[in-house]
Amino acid sequence: MKKKPKILFLTLFLLISFSSEFIYAQFATNSEIGKIFLDFENGVRTGAIKEFSNNLISETYISLENGESSYYSSNQSFYILKNFFQNYNPISFKLLKTSTNEERPFAIGKFVYSKSGIRGESQVFITLKLENENWKIAQIIIN
DSSP states (O other): OOHHHHHHHHHHHHHHHHHHHHHHHHHHHHHHHHHHHHHHHHHHHHTOGGGTGGGEEEEEEEEOTTSOEEEEEHHHHHHHHHHHHHHSEEEEEEEEEEEOOSSSOEEEEEEEEEETTEEEEEEEEEEEEEETTEEEEEEEEEO
């Protein structure tokens, strides 16, 4: 009779251990994804591409308000975005929705800018993708 409580306790202990490892791994992933979104938000808000440029995938899809639309290397992406934010001066940017779903994380935000002294607004959409076991920005759409 005394063996059943020990087996039950051991089984329960193992289940809790595996569950906590899974939860920790999921938290670490969500934390990494959250940091990328935060860096992106800060970079767009200030027009400082360096805030998030190290998070760009090797071939990033970019589609911008000015008609620029293609796949670019991370280096090209930096200069395309830098040029864009020189013409579309950020007034404010805020991520309104984020999904840290491990399959395809994404974020949607509202970008307010000034172009030639005229205020405008655009919706921003970004997605992340795993590259070499690290989450990276796979696409940026601003329109």
